[in-house]
Amino acid sequence: MKKIFYVLLSLGLLSSCDMELDQQPLASATSETFFQTAHDFNQGLNAVYAASRSFPDRLLNLSETRSDNLYAVSDGGVRDWEGVNSFHRTIASNPYVVDAWQSNFTGIFRANNYLEQLQSKGTTVITDEGLRKRMEGEVRYLRAFFYFDLLRYFGKLPIIDRVVSNNEASEIQRSPVSAVYDFIIQDLEAAINALPAPSGYATADKGRANKFSAKMLLGLVYMTRSGPNLGIEGPGLNSQEWEKAAAQFNDIIQSKEFAFLDSYASIFNYDNERNKEVIFNIEYSSGSNPVVGSTFPWVLVPDTWFQSKGFGTQGGLMIRPVAEDLLAKYSDTDVRKTFSIESGYTYGNVVETRSFVKKFVDITKVPKTSRMDWPINYIVFRYTDVLLLKAECILNGAAGNKATEVDAVVNQVRARAGLSGNLAGVTKAQLLEERRREFVGEGSRWFDLIRSGEVESVMKAWIAKEDVMNQMEDFQVNYVLYPIPQSELDTKPGLYQQNPGY
Template identity: 60%
Template sequence: MKKIFGFSLIAMIGLLSACEKKLDLSPISLPTTDNFYTQPADFIQGVNAVYNALATYPDRQLNLSETRSDNLYAVSDGGVREWEGINSFHKTIAGNAYVTEAWSGNYTGIFKANLILEQLSGKGASVIADTSLRTRLEAEARYLRAFYYFDLVRWFGRVPVIDKTVSPGEALQIGRSAVNDVYSLIISDLQFAAAKLPEVYTVAADKGRATKYAAKGILALVYMTRSGSTYDINGPGLGLNEWNQALGLLNEIIGSSKYSFGASYANIFSYTNENNPEVIFDVQYNTGSTPVVGATFPWVLVPDAYFQALGKGTQGGLTIRPVSKNLLNSYEAADTRKGFSIQSGYVDNNGVTETRSFFKKYVDITKVPTTSRLDWPINFIVLRFTDVLLLKAECILKGASGTQADVDGIVNQVRNRAGLLPIANVSLARLMEERRKEFAAEGSRWHDLVRSGLVESVMTNWIPVEDVQKVMQPFQKNYLLYPIPQTELDVKPGLYEQNLGY
């Protein structure tokens, strides 16, 4: 991972930051932006700036999906922390930093995508003689714009659709769009990307860019998410029956022979085995650069005292976010994924034994940065081949073409790698439990529960048993969405209505 397409585009990123006004979705371009694009390399840098907005995506999934789910009982024991309101379903989290970042981070990426798309359709036609390059750059930008909007619609439901750069004044007239309208842009962008992106990149420096199969994989997940339960809220599920559309895309990925099922679970996440055949799309980081643009997600769920006990510097995880007893008890004795993903206690520098467990999945203690906690040298896998296989099984269980034997075969392939015996007649609930352990600490659990229709029953049953401190709010379906950030509501009162329940 010793790269990411020039995330060091300082001049461009600085310009974009300077352009942001009021609403995070509406930075306005300056005349100097047009002056920047004078050669093909400038357009490549412009697209690289769109990738840059992925930098906070991993942390967001750990803070908003993993922490919200039944995988963690993240009640703070060291003062009130931002994650406690997320974990405990507090109604007053509209000002929560994690919620605000989810909105602003994604809209920053969307603005950058809109900006480069306009430049490509304008000056790009005369500056970039290579039409295949111009088309590829457009496809990358549209893939990323769809990616950011998909993240937004899963967190907030209805959001403003902005498909061009707008002024602050114009943005103040744009309200939230219907979820189906948000999906229309997402699907259009991903279909274009799937048709125009290359299957692979032959130039080593382009490793990690979005491919045709990355677009097909995210599009399949979009169809599956749209097909999920509506819960009678304006959330990401529309109750559609698009499982076969998703299955077709997943089968294309499987049949491409571009990816394969890793023999070793731990090796998928090895610092020395990045871009392995399991990886379909990941967030890539460039370590050792100035400014620092490495990863921070490895320590998000790890308490600082653990690093200190091992003679390492404080990272930023602060106090412990314990893995829930429910998840710990769900692992079968022989499951090799448990020991790799979870640290079962430690002794701190004061000789005190911490008995609670926490996720350590991304921590290689030999790779702890020595100069900056913001510079971990590891990529974050967004979509991997095992996910595609298990999503296929989910589609079949939801009614897409296939048999129970197909489902059982997929699940048992995954279980075999984990050192477990085969099972039969896998149900949707059992499949979600298998996914829970396979993707623990990868940020998928909350999305899986919502998409599958199981979130109400799972969380309603989990909270009374797990919440020994009696601090969690009773679960209600309005909590499937996060609140619109208070900063956005305050810009122009009445422009956005708050999501129900907050």
């Protein structure tokens, strides 16, 4: 099996009921009758993975669009991303915000159900103890993945670690961020002990979570928790765990399972999936029925660009222009700019001079039947990120040599991008800007700004400079977090308090 196939409809156990806070994720009777064979458990595991399907789109809509990489105010009618980009106070019902909450909790509810079924039936149904252990590790990794995604967007969260009844769910309040972190770390430590390295998987299962994807996430968790608290109940707790994070990244580097590719474009090549840069993918399979391909390639690409190439409606409606501030940060010889950003186009009699991100689009791979079915995986964690995150840890006090590790890594990244001249004495600010250029369109910029503590000063200065249409609200630090969806507040009034600023 080339891909981890997403089982969304055929199982008979996944429905819209697991999208609501006050519902059990899976009907207990259905679960009892479904998990009867090892194949059933494999299908159920794939269903937990399936909850991550919208993760890349969410990064582009809530992180990339929120950051200073895009000036995404619309000139052609109100779009859902405008309130995100422009820091509107009234986005508690925004569909992107709602999806972030519901999709992640769907994954958590499925994970809880799966773990309970594995506990009650696993030893009888799955006789291979190593396989049972691996399956548990995958699910605990995924549950941590979903919770970390939620924490970075919403701060405090209800900790739901088991299948709960409607009445029980309606009494579970949001726990402090510190407690959510403890829960995430517990899951990741268990996953690390249970999961093999990528080389330990058979070819058919290469896309599954592995020991080092769990270490990567744990390192990022430590780094995020180490960031300043900014005076809000957000992801930064000023815990100063840079050394712990660096230890996770060192393990990944020393494993020799991954490598720094010589070509930037080859990392994202449709015919080079699961290359040596890739630590963890969101996997898709195009050409299936129901459609389970990817949608993220076109999210930041306007319809009219595809139409100018002779295709029908394929893109994300209107253009979300790349910020002029970011464009100015690229050298003319930087291959990352030419690969990732389209600098204008002509459609009919209209000349569009603004730029947009087209990083994940291969025009020869446009789906013939549905724009919901692109044949490309999303790289969640890649090896270049490991190297640069370790460098960030060193600049924040972790053990390491700034000249031979920080400077060397940044210059390695720059050389691949086609830039000449080595930097010496790389600062935190320089590293942050290099990450901005390297990971444009990958959804990391917003979280980088928060982790660095620079988000308020950067965004205020950027809005003053970039907002030529005068459509953005004044930035306040409360906007580091998104509002709790109004639908969740309405489920049981008083259970949750809205995040400040909304």
